[in-house]
Amino acid sequence: MNYRIPPYLQPGDKVAIVCTARKFSVEEAQPAIALLESWGLQVVLGQTIGLDNFQLGGTDAARAADLNQQLRDPEIKAIWCARGGYGTVRIIDAIDFSPLEQQPKWLIGFSDVTTLHSHMHNLGLATIHGIMAFSVPSAMEESKTSLYHALFGQPLSYSIEAVNGNRKGSASGVLVGGNLSILYSLLGSESSMDTKGKILFLEDLDEYLYHVDRMMHNLKRNGMLKDLAGLLIGGMTDMHDNSIPFGYNAQEIILDAVKEYNYPVAFCFPAGHGASNWALKLGTIVELEVTDNQVNVAFS
Incomplete structure (x- = not known):
């Protein structure tokens, strides 16, 4: 399209x-x-x-x-x-x-x-x-x-420091996504998107860790994680745990959900509900590069 x-x-x-x-x-x-x-x-x-x-x-x-x-x-x-x-x-x-x-x-x-x-x-x-x-x-x-x-159509590109847990690689594709809970809630409706060949951005706020796990596995079962070009994770802000710990943090939950797929993954991009919320042009082509030291996101 x-x-x-x-x-x-x-x-x-x-x-x-x-x-x-x-x-x-x-x-x-x-x-x-x-x-x-x-x-x-x-x-x-x-x-x-x-x-x-x-x-x-x-x-x-x-x-x-x-x-x-x-x-x-x-x-x-x-x-x-x-x-x-x-x-x-x-x-x-x-x-x-x-x-x-x-x-x-x-x-x-x-x-x-x-x-x-x-x-x-x-x-x-x-x-x-x-x-x-x-x-x-x-x-x-x-x-x-x-x-x-x-x-205003001015050049838009970002570079951030790499964090532990990133998966190295380069990808080019249409950027899609947004709030994980909302994307999860849209599954099965005509508003649920096809992510094949695209770079998926996810962020969320104020969720229990087991619910993040539930949502990621439901995205996976619906085919939304299988054929991505890349995965960009923004703020996973103010996550909660139960009195008996779930055992994994949000980053570990996400990595486990995509462990069998081979595409770059970058965490801690400053977009979402955190202190920084950098603008992303969804539906446009971006170049994603994840190296040992940094993450680069450049819009065409």
């Missing part, structure tokens, strides 16, 4: 901020608005910003209608999800992605937004895994700068 890359942003372009999951107030949006305006962009707050439906940013109908409106609006060049949590899967089947056939536009977010990344990948659309509007006050400068580079 040929993946369509939306036009990169230009100063003056309009970016919409919407809630697909948890609620987000107008006051909370101010740092994100200031950031986008500092980049020369115009900000459009979706109708869900400020809505309060218990945890969610409005009812399912309201959140679906807001996202659909931004997808239809030809003046909107990118859609920035306000925050994650939970709720995107409740509206995914009510979203009309057909306007993107004529006018692809960037969709930005992480965590629960993996539902959209995965579904849009199946439609042949590139998206950006990166900080959300909610993240801006606490986001490190590199995370914000990397999002700017991704959105």
Whole structure:
């Protein structure tokens, strides 16, 4: 499949901020608005910003209608999800992605937004895994700068120090993935992606180690780990164990799940729920190189 890359942003372009999951107030949006305006962009707050439906940013109908409106609006060049949590899967089947056939536009977010990344990948659309509007006050400068580079089509490549447990090698392929728990929850649905020949990125937060093991084995049983070109692991943040230890940490669980396959594996990439969340252009080709000393990720 040929993946369509939306036009990169230009100063003056309009970016919409919407809630697909948890609620987000107008006051909370101010740092994100200031950031986008500092980049020369115009900000459009979706109708869900400020809505309060218990945890969610409005009812399912309201959140679906807001996202659909931004997808239809030809003046909107990118859609920035306000925050994650939970709720995107409740509206995914009510979203009309057909306007993107004529006018692809960037969709930005992480965590629960993996539902959209995965579904849009199946439609042949590139998206950006990166900080959300909610993240801006606490986001490190590199995370914000990397999002700017991704959105404006500037060169994007990363080098990090190697860690113990990496598996050396080089790979080239389309980058896919996101939050492990979300990808696991999508298995068997039309939003679950084909990973064959691709570089899979995974990250997660606040999970019990036995559940990480369960999820990795279910990805494996569904064929998502067998024919990868490479595996890139971001933050496995704030993992938990039971009073009787599971016996393996997250890295060991992942290595055990892929031990019979032969492709490079890199851990501790600064993307996900940790302090750093560097932007990744999903649905685009990346070169992954894992050596004794470093890991290089370069986008075409």
